[in-house]
Amino acid sequence: MFRAVALVPSPPLLVPELTGSSADETADLRSAAVRAMGELTSSTDRWLAIGVDDSEATYTPSTVGTFLGFGVDVVVSLADDSVSTVPDPDLPLAVLTAGWLRGTAAPDSAIEVRTIPADASAQWCANVGAALRRELDASDENWGVLLLADGANTLTDKAPGSFDERSAQVQQLIDDALAAADVDALASLDVDLCASIGVGGRAAWQVLAALAKSDTITATEHYRRAPFGVGYYVGTWVR
Template sequence: MITRAAVVPHPPLLVPELVAGAAAETAPVRAATVAAAGKLPGPWVAVAVGGSGPATFVPPLSGTFLGYGVDVPVSLGGNEPPDPRLPLPVLVTAWLRERCAIEVSRVELVPPDLAPSDCVSFGQRLAAEDCGLLVLGDGSTRHGPRSPGANDERSGPFDDHVHALLAAADTDGLLALDPELARELGAQGRAAWQVLAGVPGPWRCASAEFFAPFGVGYHVAVWERP
């Protein structure tokens, strides 16, 4: 049974070597992400959204952040030669694994357009596993003029709402998030959050934080059984 889950983002800026000029500005989200992941028991099952999903990645498996500017090697376990094609959520899971000294069972990527009902089914299938659940997904990419997408005034209320839902461990509220609105705002974490909401509770939130450096929303939360 899954007794604890962590919601974290998966941007390249988590890796200090990739943001040498902004390491201090990105330190808070980095520290919160590592701390949340470190509260999970092992082994981890990670769930994230990926354009190549559905797909499953299992160790032994290694990769590198070279495609994001610096050759920072990471591993899900084992000593395999680095695969330069690994998706970003898999690389970030491996990076977090190394910092938390934990075993990873696998990384599951789901499609970005996965319907809420299918997210629930996926979460229900995970529920019986004896693991820590790592849920990777970013919020809106449209927070203000520094954002990689065009500024959208709906981004603030959207991510405020997601933060409140995570802080309340509100599974019904997460499942009510509009996939189309999330897509328009660049919030690719929507499907992963809804997979978490599909894992039967009850749940309580131990901690929840929100960050938006460089105009992108990043949610960090830890859920546990009451």
Template sequence: MLVPELAGPSAFDTEPVRSAVRDALAETASSGIDRWVVLGASDAPVTGPVEESGSGSFARFGVDVRVSVSDRTGPRMSLSALIGAWLREWASLGPTSTWIVGRETSPAECAVLGADLGARLEESPERIGLLVVGDGSTALTPKAPGGGRRDSAVALNESIVAAIGAADMRALAALRPESCDTEGIGGRVAWQVAAAAVESRGSGVVPKRSYADAPFGVGYVVATWTVSGDRS
């Protein structure tokens, strides 16, 4: 729904989330980001780090919108990487790479991968912006694509929104794969890796939530975490 060509000209409900994303990226970029890393989950049911192509297209979703972050070859881009690459071009973010993790990766392994990512960020002389792309629940309204509204999905999605909005790393780390899968939530892995990456660095975090809603019954939240007293 972020990509206008896919959402369609009559999908007015998608404009607020695009505006929120645009503002969040602009605010973060204004702090002097040298490079961006897109963190997301794979489409394939695998575990661990996933190497993907640096370019791709939304053709399988109905419109051949092409995007890229590099000339790296490999398996096709996951949806999270496609969105990250589209955001890079749409918001003119500059140098960008991807860090894709298998969607079946356990919370414990996410913690390890996040700590590794945090160490890499800490070692870099650059100011790095981590762009986390994750899917909220698909069952938040009666006409939602995940089979309509479920109270359990609404409750879990609201808890995730609260955790992201408050930079509650422990709450994100405690998300269970089974519950997220049941409620159509695909962003667990990305959020858990991001939380572990930030927590491993031991710096203060200033969270700011700018949007949370469910256009077409799908959960969207836009937030920024500013790591205080640090380069990125």
């Protein structure tokens, strides 16, 4: 049965080894992400992760990767007893982040990570979310979902996508919807607008909207800010 969601972004700056002298600047974000992850695993029997990438794919608990492509050889895995001995340096960032969070907050767990295309249509996302809900509800165990999604990357002049005057309003809408578990607002996000202002997690949030359906959700916000001009939200949804 579907039970809970942890909402976490997937930037490399979550990993302290990758931020060097700037690690203190992202300590609050890191702490919030680990806290949300801990709450997810404490309230569920099993969990899986959903993130965005260029294509749809599934990564099993035997997966091992490294953040070497982001500057430091920090090895992560989706289970402590993974049989792979050669870390994959080309894994999607969402998979690496899920592995890092698992190792940091839930080292005894084993997870599967599923990626969805960042440019997927709203209807495709709705279908995937509905199918995932049926899958989880068919289980006798309480399932949690780690949802990895980033907001707009155009919130300041120094943001990775440069500044776009439209992004603050959209980011506010997203943050408020996540804080209120407003599935209708998430399902209605404009695909083209989100793409143009660099909202990386739009597809994942629209999967979430279909997954949660019309359930009564207790939403808890842990973090909403835009370090380095990118919108990041951390929180939990619990049925």
